[in-house]
Amino acid sequence: MMALILIALVTLASAAAAMLLRNLIHSALLLTASWAGLAAFYLWAGAEFVAFAQVLVYVGAISMVVLFAVLLTRPPQPMPVTPPNTLGRALVALITGGAVLGVFIGAIVSSPLPATAAPAPTVSVKQLGLELAGRHAGALLIVGALLTVALLGAVVLAATDREPVGASLDDVRGRPPGTPLQKSGDAP
């Protein structure tokens, strides 16, 4: 129980800090920490496999993609500290979030949820595999297809059509210093 509270606090604190900070890299790294905290929660709950998958996918892959996106989208100038309407939007978000949280807490505390299964249930990798390839085979296939499509979509979306290397020096030369290499097709 204490472990759970500790894990929850660490996860929530790093998630909250991640959402509040202005520095995107810090946000991403803190969020990674909070994902790692979630993995710890899964371990605590006895879902070993899920915990490792969480670390592998979130800490190992998604965090990288996020960091990459952050680095690739450096704004020309640092973002202004308080963009317009931020206060209003923050207020709206706070009210909505608070309300939702209130409803959730009320529902959870008031409903008589039994805590059965005192010994943690274990699910072996083999059992999981059988479940995945047996009962959920259809879903597995769909997820596979989804991942493939997502991969292709991401590539298509993010693909740059850079100038071929060493193509026309005059193009590069003629530009005033400081202007980025940009294809004419990208002009606004």
Place this chain on the structure above:
Amino acid sequence: MNADSILERGPLLVRDWLVSFLPEPARWLAGSLLAITAVIVAFASLFALLTLIERKVLARVQNRPGPNRVGIPLTKIRLFGLGQPLADGIKMLTKEDIVPRSADRVLHFLAPVALLAFAILTFAVIPFGRHLVPVELEAGVLYFFAAGAATELAVFMAGWASRNKYSLLAAMRALAQLISYELPLLLSVVPVVMLAGTLSTTGIVERQGGWTFGLLPQWHVFTPWGAAGFAIFFVAALAESNRSPFDLPEAESELIAGHLTEYSGFKYALFFMAEYFGMCALCGMGVTLFLGGWQAPLSFLAFIPSYIWFGAKLMTLLLAFMWVRATLPRLRIDQLTRLAWKFLVPLALVNLGVAAFWSLSADWTGAVRLTRWLIAAMLLAGPFVLLGRKLTAGLAPRIYRYAT
């Protein structure tokens, strides 16, 4: 051969004897701590030795003797330079720790610590000997890669937190490299898991335990899919551990020292250590998955304790890493990613198919068994040649003309 010989159980007996002085409730904890200490001490000394061996091997390849002066301090005894790591360590510890003024101090400090922590975590599931697995996990292989995946995050942290332009470029490269090579690394392991039918590292080693004709080992590397998988694993492991020819994040001829540019003293030493730990862990995993783990290479050699065999194989792989480093030039970042996505990943997928074929044809007997080999080898060789040709399209040694 004898799983319970005194030598084989030696480390366990020592542990039990040490723990027996403690009261019963503390024994489990003390035993674990002892195992952790043993692993860390063993690999820390291996690290010290490896820094020396690497320099020696590089030097020998380059027709130099390498470091050979530092021996026992205050004497004239040189001991082939065995004191060099100690001297290096003292130097590192006494150097000033410099943090750039504009650096992100917290991340700058956290990066080496995180890197080392993750590197040490990966040792937990490697079976160092017949009875020597720090943690017996059912999903050990998955755990290993999960823990290993986080290391490049630390490299990124180091590069970004230094606020040095070279470091920033290195950070970007580290990310690109990780994203590209995680996939072939995992895909090269999938056939092993598939054919061994388990994600547990001990299970995988035990599956490689039999003897062909009662003499030759049945390691995975001696099957077509295993050999291909091992080759892919080796290349991807080189990339994952930032070793030459994939040492782009710290490419010294381009980025000075990349993410390490702004590190000095002890933090630099930690980085160095973590890098070697990561390399050792990946090599250990390679040994476990493909080279039969702690199994002896020939059946009559099985009397030698298993952990010695593991150590020997680990050293061999590490030496291969050094050999590659001594020979090859570095890739460019776009070539690095192209190699991963256009060559290793498709090849690993083909290998997955071959492994499937292998498992389906497991009951072929007699002369058909040989055709199974041939078919598998052909299935792999074809794509290898085709993909290789595609990869190196336009690249060829040239014929030169002479002025008349």
Place this chain on the structure above:
Amino acid sequence: MSLSSLQLCLLFSSALFCLGLMAALSRSNTILVLLGVELMLNAANVNFIAFWRYGPNPEAATGVVFVLFAIAVAAAEAAVGLALVIAIYRHQKNIRLQEATRLKG
């Protein structure tokens, strides 16, 4: 008032969900909005695990399987979402959500 472990887990997950919700609503940076959505997905996963752990039928492992699927979907979502962010950046040179109002480049 004493809370059972299950209730604690659920509180944890709802707090996480609301954090994600607030981030998604208040931040103007597209990447942070995406991360907020990720957090909400994670909160759902926590619920699945909690109900599997304390539910009446833990042997079925359906909760675990569902979480695995959810992680896969989240990965796909992150990849596509961030690719979109990069595409937006390429058009408007920043990633402020308010300004990403055009569907056509």
Place this chain on the structure above:
Amino acid sequence: MLGSGLLSGLAVTAKNLVGSFHDPARLTTVEYPEQQAKLPEAYRNFPFLVSENATDPMGTLRCVACQICEKECPPQCIYIEKSKDKKPDATGKLQLYPAIFDIDTSVCMSCQICVEVCPFEAIKMDQVFAIATTDRFDALLLKREQLAKPNAYYHTIHPTEAAEVDARLATERKAAAEKAAAAAAAKAAAPKPPAPPPAA
């Protein structure tokens, strides 16, 4: 095929790795302070002044302070002051000698031009190269006393060249001596002939 170039490279490095343990051509370094590579006879480092004998180096310097080397030295690292008096040289002829002869070895670039232009074989190139010191200033400015080294030393470092020089000097001196003798004889004879005729 992909990989053949990599493999042939790996074969070369492996050969060198193994070769370094048994083939001296593949382990080419020497361990410096203990072992030293033999310097070739022509090796030059910084100049020194040749004196005829070791017992009285200052008295038997071949240098006559003609200052040609000072003028020709490209980096101008030589400083000479002529003596006020004259001393007899090896042949007994009275010559000027350098009262001050300094070479700033922190400036000297070991070009050997001073040696080539010296008409008296008085300055030669030394082979001592380990002259590192902790003193940045005076220690590298070599004085006449530090520069003077006997002819015998010259023979040990450049034997062939020194033998040639000695032979040349010997012939020159012999010629000079013969000339001097002839002159002396002539001189001795000269006053004689026109003996003042006895007063008639």
Place this chain on the structure above:
Amino acid sequence: MIASDISPLASRLSSGAHTRAVTDPFHGDLLEVSMGPHHPSTHGVFRMQVTLDGETIVKLKPVFGYLHRNHEKLGESTSYLGSMPYTDRLDYLNSMTNNWAYALAVEQLAGQPVPERAEYLRVILAELTRLLNHTCLAGFLLQDCGCSGTPLMYAFREREKILDLFEALSGSRMMCNFQRFGGCRTDASPEWLAAAKQLTDGYGAFLDEYERLITGNEILMARTQGVGALKPDLAISAGITGPMLRATGVDYDLRKVDGYGFYPRFEFRVPLGDHGDTYDRYMIRVLEMRESIKIIQQAFATLPAGPVMDPKAKLRGFRPKPGEAYGRIEGPRGEIGFYLVSDGTPNPYRYRVRPPSFVNLTLLEDLCLGHTVADAVIILGSIDIVLGEVDR
């Protein structure tokens, strides 16, 4: 964003942020990196001010002069002979060829003949220098490609042997100061000739080993082929000479064009490239080394006896008649030339060097644009500069 939506506080903060952005490299698309003058692979104190888009170079400004030593002005204030040791320090890897080019200029100025044996010796030494320089280049280039020192060490192993020869002949390994106006300073002994012959005969085997090590290497080909390609017309109009020019396919070798020294007496071929890229520049040098070996072997076979110094040549009080002369030879890096104007005094009135590395370096930006940082490093390596000569 329109300024009017910003609250006063925010606008103050954001304007502060804006001033930071000017100096802050962590924002915006382009990254300005100053590579050098202290950088592991700028071959000395050379600096490239690089503007990067990602890792792609969009602008490159070479900055040099960190090693400027006033060489040409010094040449006007020292005697003709006194400049000879300074030419050693121009391109400090190739002092023998620098000496020869300078001696050639002065000999033209003074109408000084050179004995036959000295001419042969000069050819031998110049070709040995070419071997030395190209071997070093191959090593350095591969070091820039990221080899962990192995090719460099093999190159240095062989270079060391040539340097030993130079030391045995001239007394110094790199600052040879060997040529004089009217011949060579000393004669080569029979032992020296035997040692040099042995080295030359064994050099082919070293080149074979070196090529086995690296030339067929797929990574090297991927790194160098198509990287930094130079067009022949651009090369000609920029005055590029040496292997860099021949790699573009232009047949221009002063040894054939001028026929100075006794080069017309020797049989050798001039290798030409077709692409002008980094790989061609590397390979042309390897092939030139093989031709150099042939030249040296022919020279040994036909080396005449005789003096190496014109007996009438003057060492002290050398005063050429008023006039001007330009002496040039095909140095390992390209055309190295010395232009002298004499006014009849012991010092030249004007002394000018045509340094091949400096001229070749002028095209660095054109070669690098559109390539990555990693390519810039190897392109610079393949241009083969020595800062002593570039900065003078």
